[in-house]
Amino acid sequence: MIDDRKLDVLKAIVTDYVSSREPVGSKALVERHHMKVSPATVRNDMAALEEEGYLTQPHTSAGRIPTDKGYRLFVDRIAQVKPLSAAERRAISTFLDGAVDLDDIVSRTVRLLAMVTHQVALVQYPAVSSTRVRHVELVSLAPQTIMVILITSVGAIYQRSLQVPDHSAEDLTVLRERINAAVDAQPTPAAAEALRDLDRQGLPDLTEDIITVIGEMLVADAAPRIAVGGVPNLSRFGAEFETTVKPMLEALEEQVVLLKLLGAAATEPPGDVAVRIGQENPYEPLRTASVVASSYGPSDSPAHLGIVGPTRMDYPSTMATVRAVARYVGQFLTEG
Amino acid sequence: MIDDRKLDVLKAIVTDYVSSREPVGSKALVERHHMKVSPATVRNDMAALEEEGYLTQPHTSAGRIPTDKGYRLFVDRIAQVKPLSAAERRAISTFLDGAVDLDDIVSRTVRLLAMVTHQVALVQYPAVSSTRVRHVELVSLAPQTIMVILITSVGAIYQRSLQVPDHSAEDLTVLRERINAAVDAQPTPAAAEALRDLDRQGLPDLTEDIITVIGEMLVADAAPRIAVGGVPNLSRFGAEFETTVKPMLEALEEQVVLLKLLGAAATEPPGDVAVRIGQENPYEPLRTASVVASSYGPSDSPAHLGIVGPTRMDYPSTMATVRAVARYVGQFLTEG
DNA sequence: GCCTGGCACTCCCAGGTGCCGAGTGCCAGC
DNA sequence: GCTGGCACTCGGCACCTGGGAGTGCCAGGC
Numbered sequence: 001m002i003d004d005r006k007l008d009v010l011k012a013i014v015t016d017y018v019s020s021r022e023p024v025g026s027k028a029l030v031e032r033h034h035m036k037v038s039p040a041t042v043r044n045d046m047a048a049l050e051e052e053g054y055l056t057q058p059h060t061s062a063g064r065i066p067t068d069k070g071y072r073l074f075v076d077r078i079a080q081v082k083p084l085s086a087a088e089r090r091a092i093s094t095f096l097d098g099a100v101d102l103d104d105i106v107s108r109t110v111r112l113l114a115m116v117t118h119q120v121a122l123v124q125y126p127a128v129s130s131t132r133v134r135h136v137e138l139v140s141l142a143p144q145t146i147m148v149i150l151i152t153s154v155g156a157i158y159q160r161s162l163q164v165p166d167h168s169a170e171d172l173t174v175l176r177e178r179i180n181a182a183v184d185a186q187p188t189p190a191a192a193e194a195l196r197d198l199d200r201q202g203l204p205d206l207t208e209d210i211i212t213v214i215g216e217m218l219v220a221d222a223a224p225r226i227a228v229g230g231v232p233n234l235s236r237f238g239a240e241f242e243t244t245v246k247p248m249l250e251a252l253e254e255q256v257v258l259l260k261l262l263g264a265a266a267t268e269p270p271g272d273v274a275v276r277i278g279q280e281n282p283y284e285p286l287r288t289a290s291v292v293a294s295s296y297g298p299s300d301s302p303a304h305l306g307i308v309g310p311t312r313m314d315y316p317s318t319m320a321t322v323r324a325v326a327r328y329v330g331q332f333l334t335e336g
Numbered sequence: 337m338i339d340d341r342k343l344d345v346l347k348a349i350v351t352d353y354v355s356s357r358e359p360v361g362s363k364a365l366v367e368r369h370h371m372k373v374s375p376a377t378v379r380n381d382m383a384a385l386e387e388e389g390y391l392t393q394p395h396t397s398a399g400r401i402p403t404d405k406g407y408r409l410f411v412d413r414i415a416q417v418k419p420l421s422a423a424e425r426r427a428i429s430t431f432l433d434g435a436v437d438l439d440d441i442v443s444r445t446v447r448l449l450a451m452v453t454h455q456v457a458l459v460q461y462p463a464v465s466s467t468r469v470r471h472v473e474l475v476s477l478a479p480q481t482i483m484v485i486l487i488t489s490v491g492a493i494y495q496r497s498l499q500v501p502d503h504s505a506e507d508l509t510v511l512r513e514r515i516n517a518a519v520d521a522q523p524t525p526a527a528a529e530a531l532r533d534l535d536r537q538g539l540p541d542l543t544e545d546i547i548t549v550i551g552e553m554l555v556a557d558a559a560p561r562i563a564v565g566g567v568p569n570l571s572r573f574g575a576e577f578e579t580t581v582k583p584m585l586e587a588l589e590e591q592v593v594l595l596k597l598l599g600a601a602a603t604e605p606p607g608d609v610a611v612r613i614g615q616e617n618p619y620e621p622l623r624t625a626s627v628v629a630s631s632y633g634p635s636d637s638p639a640h641l642g643i644v645g646p647t648r649m650d651y652p653s654t655m656a657t658v659r660a661v662a663r664y665v666g667q668f669l670t671e672g
Numbered sequence: 673g674c675c676t677g678g679c680a681c682t683c684c685c686a687g688g689t690g691c692c693g694a695g696t697g698c699c700a701g702c
Numbered sequence: 703g704c705t706g707g708c709a710c711t712c713g714g715c716a717c718c719t720g721g722g723a724g725t726g727c728c729a730g731g732c
Contacts, residue, residue, distance in 0.1 A: 038705050039695095041704055041705070058713095063694080139471045141491055229589070232582070241577055241581075246574065252567065364723095364724095376726095377676070379724090379725070380675090383726080396725070399724065
């Protein structure tokens with residue numbers, strides 16, 4: 001039975017533990033939070049919370065610390081999103097000023113997120129499919145190698161090389177014009193369709209190969225990438241090197257793992273913030289870490305962004321920041 | 337006076353210290369290296385080496401460890417490059433098989449270096465100027481925004497956006513054709529020149545802006561990038577978190593610092609390996625780290641690659657690996 | 673003259689001891 | 703159902719101590 005006072009106790013313990021990194025005892029808790037009840041009462045509540053799995057004791061006669069389940073309850077039931085400070089608002093609303101291309105936008109975003117949350121930040125590049133095609137370029141790199149370049153309306157560039165049969169420069173020119181006529185300014189799903197229905201009359205042998213490749217680039221979002229920043233923020237956890245820092249460094253090296261983490265975390269509709277705490281993460285070694293993620297871009301194919309940090313983190317502020325940044329980037333992309 | 341035996345002693349101390357991480361005493365040294373002299377004699381040599389600054393003692397009655405100066409002498413005078421193991425040779429000669437584009441080559445290289453050396457690996461993307469221009473594309477992103485895309489013969493893509501006055505699609509087409517006629521298949525310095533001398537007759541207003549931007553892209557190598565890999569290898573130094581891991585993480589976040597480090601280290605002609613040890617690095621916080629670097633690509637504008645690790649590293653193997661990888665990548669780029 | 677064995681000395685480190693304080697659980701009383 | 707009180711537990715810290723590794727120095731020998 002979790003009544004209101006127990007929730008208050010849990011909330012106080014989470015808050016104190018996050019800021020002090022030390023197990024929280026009943027006496028200190030009552031003092032620091034001006035509670036209306038005595039330490040003994042709080043102790044009873046703590047015992048009940050521990051009984052139900054929300055708290056744990058590192059050892060007998062130590063204070064309590066929250067479990068993953070405790071953090072979960074805290075996030076679900078208690079944490080009202082903390083309003084951002086004026087400085088944070090200002091940072092968020094100006095950090096994209098003067099961004100020139102997609103790379104620039106992403107790298108600024110990742111730096112901002114890392115700076116404001118003091119955690120490791122992750123930003124996925126927007127999917128191809130969220131944009132319109134601006135131009136397709138075919139460049140002959142070697143006699144039998146062609147590079148296909150796809151440029152989207154947000155300034156993103158995707159490239160692929162492929163081996164093709166012999167061909168002339170004229171072949172390429174014709175093909176390039178035909179393709180661009182079909183896909184220019186189309187949203188990517190429509191472009192993929194237009195490409196399938198392209199009139200093959202008079203086009204060279206290599207057409208099919210190239211169209212296939214472009215189709216893949218448009219649909220599959222072949223190699224979704226994630227930018228990482230704020231790794232030095234892990235320095236604060238030097239003490240927990242083996243359990244926290246090492247697995248995080250290893251995860252950060254693996255794009256696949258990052259994608260899985262972000263993807264699994266950000267299942268909510270864009271604008272909402274999702275939190276995966278400790279064991280809830282789909283990656284075993286990161287059971288001491290939490291992911292706070294959101295998404296941006298069009299709702300039919302959103303890109304994700306978020307942060308990774310120890311379960312012991314300031315969820316209300318972090319969630320507020322992630323949400324604000326995601327919204328702002330999304331807005332910037334649709335407007336710019 | 338450093339005679340041969342003292343060099344042997346230094347060599348033995350460096351070797352043992354690198355593998356054991358512990359100060360080396362005279363007795364253990366004589367035993368492990370089957371020396372022909374007694375511990376007492378070695379002690380005298382050690383005292384002399386310490387006197388001259390090649391060794392130091394963490395505290396009285398502890399063994400000796402090498403100083404930066406000691407490592408320097410070791411590298412300069414003693415370390416014969418260790419031949420690579422069969423497995424290493426095999427890894428190096430196959431890791432680029434199937435690499436499709438420049439991004440792929442660089443990311444494979446950085447992973448390989450990290451894997452073989454067990455250190456943090458750095459690989460700079462080849463400079464624009466080391467290649468030929470394959471194509472220049474102008475794409476209109478917004479009414480007054482143009483993206484300039486430069487594609488080189490190795491499949492590298494460089495992009496820049498710029499604001500321009502109003503223009504028509506025809507303007508762009510004319511300009512694009514004129515520019516490509518001038519620069520196609522030229523080595524970048526020649527291309528820059530051709531661009532300067534371009535016949536401006538009949539070209540639109542925005543020509544100058546665009547030519548300037550392309551010129552910058554060609555010459556200045558506007559944003560040299562460095563790929564980083566093997567960061568989890570820092571896990572082995574968890575014990576020295578504050579002094580070693582933290583400053584490294586911070587340095588790795590800063591492309592500028594990395595460029596400076598690699599650039600300063602790899603001043604030798606391509607094919608040679610350069611080592612910067614501890615204090616010799618041009619970045620104060622990394623005074624407990626060494627950089628082993630080499631360069632690849634054309635000798636007039638080489639790109640750098642290398643590794644960063646603690647001064648206590650296996651220099652002979654590391655140097656051999658870095659050299660082998662640099663050579664192989666260089667070869668692959670010229671052939672492929 | 674250089675190497676060597678011996679010896680006294682230094683100092684880190686690991687293990688053991690004891691105390692202190694924070695924190696708990698429980699209980700009787702209001 | 704809350705509270706104050708009390709006995710108890712246990713981690714952390716300071717302190718001490720002995721062992722061992724390593725050194726510097728010196729006198730003697732090849």
